[in-house]
Amino acid sequence: MKKNIYQPIKAIVEEVIVETPTIKTFKLKPQEPLRFATGQFIELTVPGVGEAPFTPSSDPGVSDVLDLTIMNVGEVTSKLHKMQKGDLVGIRGPYGLGYPLDKFKGRDILIVGGGVGLAPLRSLLFSLFSNIDKYNKVVLRYGARTSKDLVYKAYFPEWAKKDKVDLLASVDVGDPSWQGNVGLVTTVLGAVPVDFANAVAVVCGPPIMMKFVTLKLLDLGFKHDSIYLSMEKSMSCGLGKCGHCRIGKYYACKDGPVFTYEQLKDIRDIWD
Amino acid sequence: METYFLKKEDILKFYERIAQEYELFVPVKAESLSKPKCECGPSLLTDNFTLKKFSQVNKEDIVFSDYRCIEPTRTFFTHYKEDLGTCFETTGLKEKKERPQALCGVKNCDIFALKIQDFVFLGGNEVDPTYKARRESTLIISSDCPVFKDVCFCRAFDINPYPVEGFDFNLTPLSNGYLIDVATQKSRMIALSLKDIFAPATLAQLSGRSAKRESANRRLDDYLKQYQIPKKETLQDIVLSGYNSPVWNEEMRTCVECNGCVFICDTCHCFLLTDDTSSGNARRLRLWDGCLFKNFTKVAGGGNALRLRYMRLRNRYLKKFDFFFSNLGIQACCGCGRCIDVCPGKIDIRRILRKLHESRYAPKEVTG
Numbered sequence: 001m002k003k004n005i006y007q008p009i010k011a012i013v014e015e016v017i018v019e020t021p022t023i024k025t026f027k028l029k030p031q032e033p034l035r036f037a038t039g040q041f042i043e044l045t046v047p048g049v050g051e052a053p054f055t056p057s058s059d060p061g062v063s064d065v066l067d068l069t070i071m072n073v074g075e076v077t078s079k080l081h082k083m084q085k086g087d088l089v090g091i092r093g094p095y096g097l098g099y100p101l102d103k104f105k106g107r108d109i110l111i112v113g114g115g116v117g118l119a120p121l122r123s124l125l126f127s128l129f130s131n132i133d134k135y136n137k138v139v140l141r142y143g144a145r146t147s148k149d150l151v152y153k154a155y156f157p158e159w160a161k162k163d164k165v166d167l168l169a170s171v172d173v174g175d176p177s178w179q180g181n182v183g184l185v186t187t188v189l190g191a192v193p194v195d196f197a198n199a200v201a202v203v204c205g206p207p208i209m210m211k212f213v214t215l216k217l218l219d220l221g222f223k224h225d226s227i228y229l230s231m232e233k234s235m236s237c238g239l240g241k242c243g244h245c246r247i248g249k250y251y252a253c254k255d256g257p258v259f260t261y262e263q264l265k266d267i268r269d270i271w272d
Numbered sequence: 273m274e275t276y277f278l279k280k281e282d283i284l285k286f287y288e289r290i291a292q293e294y295e296l297f298v299p300v301k302a303e304s305l306s307k308p309k310c311e312c313g314p315s316l317l318t319d320n321f322t323l324k325k326f327s328q329v330n331k332e333d334i335v336f337s338d339y340r341c342i343e344p345t346r347t348f349f350t351h352y353k354e355d356l357g358t359c360f361e362t363t364g365l366k367e368k369k370e371r372p373q374a375l376c377g378v379k380n381c382d383i384f385a386l387k388i389q390d391f392v393f394l395g396g397n398e399v400d401p402t403y404k405a406r407r408e409s410t411l412i413i414s415s416d417c418p419v420f421k422d423v424c425f426c427r428a429f430d431i432n433p434y435p436v437e438g439f440d441f442n443l444t445p446l447s448n449g450y451l452i453d454v455a456t457q458k459s460r461m462i463a464l465s466l467k468d469i470f471a472p473a474t475l476a477q478l479s480g481r482s483a484k485r486e487s488a489n490r491r492l493d494d495y496l497k498q499y500q501i502p503k504k505e506t507l508q509d510i511v512l513s514g515y516n517s518p519v520w521n522e523e524m525r526t527c528v529e530c531n532g533c534v535f536i537c538d539t540c541h542c543f544l545l546t547d548d549t550s551s552g553n554a555r556r557l558r559l560w561d562g563c564l565f566k567n568f569t570k571v572a573g574g575g576n577a578l579r580l581r582y583m584r585l586r587n588r589y590l591k592k593f594d595f596f597f598s599n600l601g602i603q604a605c606c607g608c609g610r611c612i613d614v615c616p617g618k619i620d621i622r623r624i625l626r627k628l629h630e631s632r633y634a635p636k637e638v639t640g
Contacts, residue, residue, distance in 0.1 A: 005398045006356050006545055006558060047359045048554040050547050052572065074572025090359060095397075207575065234571045236545050240396040242561070243542030244569060246591060249598035254397060268515055272577040 005239060008045045008090030009034070013083050014065065019151040023116050024081055025057065025069040030091055033063040037098030038127040039120060039230075039258050043238050044068065044076070045090030046083075052076040053235040055120035055257070056094075060127055066091070069119035069151060095238035096257050099124055099202065099228065101131075108137045108194035112213050114185060114205020115144050118151055120230060121204050125159070132164055139166040139192050143185030143209070147171050147178040166193060185209065186216045196221040202258075204230040211271040214261060225262040231270070233257070276463065276470035277477055279449040285469055286452075287326055287334070287376075289462060294374035294411055296326035297348070299337035323377055336445050337377040339421045339433075340608050344538035345382035346389050348375055349406050352535070354558040359547065372409035379417055381426045381606040383438035385538035388596065388604045392541045411458060414439035418484065420492050423609025425622055427492045428501035431607055434485050444481050451481055499622045502629035507593040507603050511586075514628040520582035523624055526617030527581060531562035533611035533619070539592070539604040542568075563588050589624070 015027040036042070041055040052074065058067035072081040083089070109128065113121045121140075128138050140159070144150045150169055160167045174182035181188060185205075201217050203210050210229055217227050233245035233252040240254030248267035250256065255263075264270050278286060290296050302320040321337035386407075393403035417424075417433035426433055435442050440459035444451040451473050454463045463470055502510060534540050544561040547554045561568065564584050570576040578584045592604040605621070612620050 004356060005400065006556065008360065010360055045359060045547075048547055048549045051545060071573075077572060232571060232575070233577075234569055236561075237543070239398045241392050241398075241400065241541070242544065243563070243591070244544075244561070246587075246595060249595055269577065272575075272579075 006092070006237065008043070008051075008092045011066070011089050011091045013085055013087045013089060015085060016083070019069060020149050022073075023069060023071045023149075023151055025067050025151075026080070026083070026089075027058075028066045028068065028089060028091070029064065030066060034066055034091060034094070035063045036060055036066075036094035038101070038123045039098035040094035040096050041120075041235070041238070041253075041257055042066075042068075042091050042093035042095065043235070044080070045092070046076050046079045047088060047090065049076050049079045051090075051092070051236070053095075053238065053253070053257075055123065055230070057119040057122045058126070059130070060098075060123060061130060069116060069122070071116040093238060095235075095253055097255070099127075099258055101127060104128075104200055105134050106136055108139065108199035109135055110189075110192055110194050110199055110201040110217075111138065111140045112185060112189070112201060112203045112205070113140070113142045114209035114213075115149060116151060117205035117209070117230070118142055119204075121202065122152055122155075124202060129159075129162060129165075132162070135164070137164050137166065137194065139194055140168070141185055141188055141192060142167075142169045143172065143188075143205070144169070145172045147175060147180075184212075186212050189213065189216050189220065197223065198226075200226045200228065202228045207232060207271045218261070224265060225260045227261040228258050229261060229264065230258055231256050231264075274454045274460075274463070275473040275478065276452045276454065277446075277449055277473045278443075278452050278469060278471075282469040283450065284331060284334075286466065289466055290374045290411065290413070291326050293372070293462075295371040296374045297323040297376060298326045298329065298334045299341055299377035300324050300329055300333045301335055302342055321377060323375065336415065336443070337379075338419045339417045339424060340379040340381055340610070341377050342536075342610070342613075344536060344608075344610060345375065345378055345386060346538055346541070348373060348410065349386075349389060349403055350393070350400075350541070350543070350558075350560070352560045354402065356545075356556040356558055359554055359556055370406070370409075372411065373406070374411035374413060376413045376415070378412050378414040378435075378439065379608075380414065380432055380435040381424075381608040382538055383412070383414060383435050384426075384431050384602075384606040385608070386438065387602065388539040388600070389541055391596075391600050411441075412439045413441040413443065415443040416445065416481075416485065416488070418445055418488060420488075420495070421609060421613075423612040424492065424607065425496055425499065425501055425609055426607035427489060428496055428499070428622075429504040429603060429605065429607050432485070433488050433492060444484070446477060446480060446484075451477055500626045500629075501622050502625050504603055506629060506632075507625065508597040510625070510628040510632045511589045511593045513632050515586070517628060517631055519624060519627045519631070520586045522627075523619055524581045524585050527564070527585070527619060528617060529564055529566070529581070530616065531564045532614040532616070534562035534564055534588075535560060536610040536614045538606055538608055538610065563591065 011028040011030040014029045017025040038060045043051045054068045057069040170181040235245045235253040236242040238253045240251045245252035299321040302322040321341045393400040414435045440456045442453040542561045569578045596604040
């Protein structure tokens with residue numbers, strides 16, 4: 001029988017974790033193990049509504065359960081946010097290229113996340129932590145609008161205790177309950193303890209944040225091919241066929257979704 | 273490749289033989305609304321041809337199509353609405369038990385365009401199985417274009433109005449019959465069974481064909497001079513350097529965003545996967561999509577890289593002349609002119625390319 005490349009496998013919602021008022025993490029159990037490399041994405045089907053692309057936020061070493069951390073912003077996600085344990089969804093993928101961990105070996109790794117953009121980065125963090133000997137240092141700088149919008153707060157104390165890990169969260173607008181840093185994430189990058197010229201930076205967040213973080217990183221002396229950016233596009237097929245996610249000569253679904261700044265710098269309007 | 277001669281009166285026998293094995297599509301004249309004369313240049317033929325099932329047409333209505341048909345050839349390989357089954361049921365996937373199709377009236381522009389479709393649906397990380405099955409089972413009976421339509425411009429991109437590859441059979445009309453090229457194993461088997469009507473082509477017939485082809489090239493070249501269409505080698509450069517050109521905005525003034533140009537295009541391929549929930553059991557559909565629709569690149573949350581009309585026109589040209597040159601080494605335009613024919617706003621790809629070329633190589637002097 002011919003394989004239908006557009007058809008998802010079934011997955012059951014095992015657990016729903018409320019991260020923030022608009023963000024939930026869904027633990028999904030696919031009917032067959034789903035192996036992915038950190039940074040690759042999947043197309044999630046909400047039956048009867050449609051599909052949307054998400055990058056798993058869980059440890060790629062675990063293939064029987066998959067975490068997706070998702071903000072309620074569109075048609076698919078609003079239906080998804082109403083789902084509960086036991087509900088049925090579909091998964092196609094994984095698609096795209098993951099983070100090139102080989103190129104990170106022996107280097108300082110600066111990870112910059114904004115809002116729900118920390119989701120794919122958490123998967124990367126799990127990968128790095130499981131082989132921390134291979135890397136020089138992992139520095140995480142995470143920004144969100146307010147303290148209520150920070151995801152994975154429960155993980156921070158555990159991560160902060162790890163060897164070779166440096167972590168700082170910052171919120172754009174402070175409030176009495178927040179003891180940490182206040183300010184856009186770009187403002188805390190100048191002081192990060194990494195060797196700018198030899199470090200890699202991995203950035204994921206809303207386009208406006210990615211733009212200004214990239215400009216800041218360039219300013220600090222990061223090499224163009226050492227800045228990794230997650231590009232947000234409306235990917236429909238995930239296979240490099242449907243034509244929606246073109247960025248210059250690339251398709252985000254096939255050649256990305258992670259690109260180096262070197263790949264993107266000559267393409268116009270990449271932040272739109 | 274072998275070449276035979278087929279008498280005019282025997283063409284029906286040829287069709288009937290093909291129809292034994294294939295769902296044969298043949299060209300007929302399309303009943304079309306009267307078309308105003310071309311504003312520039314000589315008055316040209318405006319007949320339209322369309323492909324109909326051989327089994328459903330009056331045999332006397334079948335014609336030799338002088339140029340490409342209205343519908344792009346891709347409609348026979350990716351249908352505009354494809355039912356992929358229910359969300360999860362592999363068994364629900366309509367196993368495409370289609371009769372293999374044979375397409376008459378395919379022209380060299382269409383064959384060029386199939387290179388783009390093949391790249392998309394057969395290349396990349398995954399092969400589209402439905403496309404592959406159709407592509408492999410389809411018999412292509414192409415033909416020369418003895419004349420051209422007012423919108424034809426294949427020669428501007430060095431595509432000739434006669435195919436020399438990419439077909440199973442190719443027909444060249446002569447005064448008393450057809451020369452038939454037999455190019456593949458599939459067509460050879462059929463040719464064998466038609467020995468009584470396929471006579472080996474004579475040298476005189478073959479040299480006659482060469483003369484006709486040269487003449488067709490020359491006439492089209494002469495006609496195209498007025499449009500000053502840039503050479504294909506310059507296309508990538510002019511769309512990239514014209515990124516901020518006012519041309520995009522100027523040309524979009526008359527666009528009504530019908531996406532006719534996209535859907536009639538032989539090289540366009542974009543689609544959207546969506547769920548049809550109108551019936552109780554959701555069906556997964558693959559629909560043709562168009563990059564001139566305003567939501568083509570819209571993401572959840574409202575971001576849209578192509579939010580303005582001129583950006584969408586520019587995107588279409590960047591896809592055709594930048595993306596495909598970078599990835600496949602050819603432009604995604606075959607010069608069929610279908611988009612010019614269909615546009616209610618008279619937006620003309622020949623004019624846009626000429627303007628981009630002019631502003632790149634002969635910028636108007638700034639005065640004052």
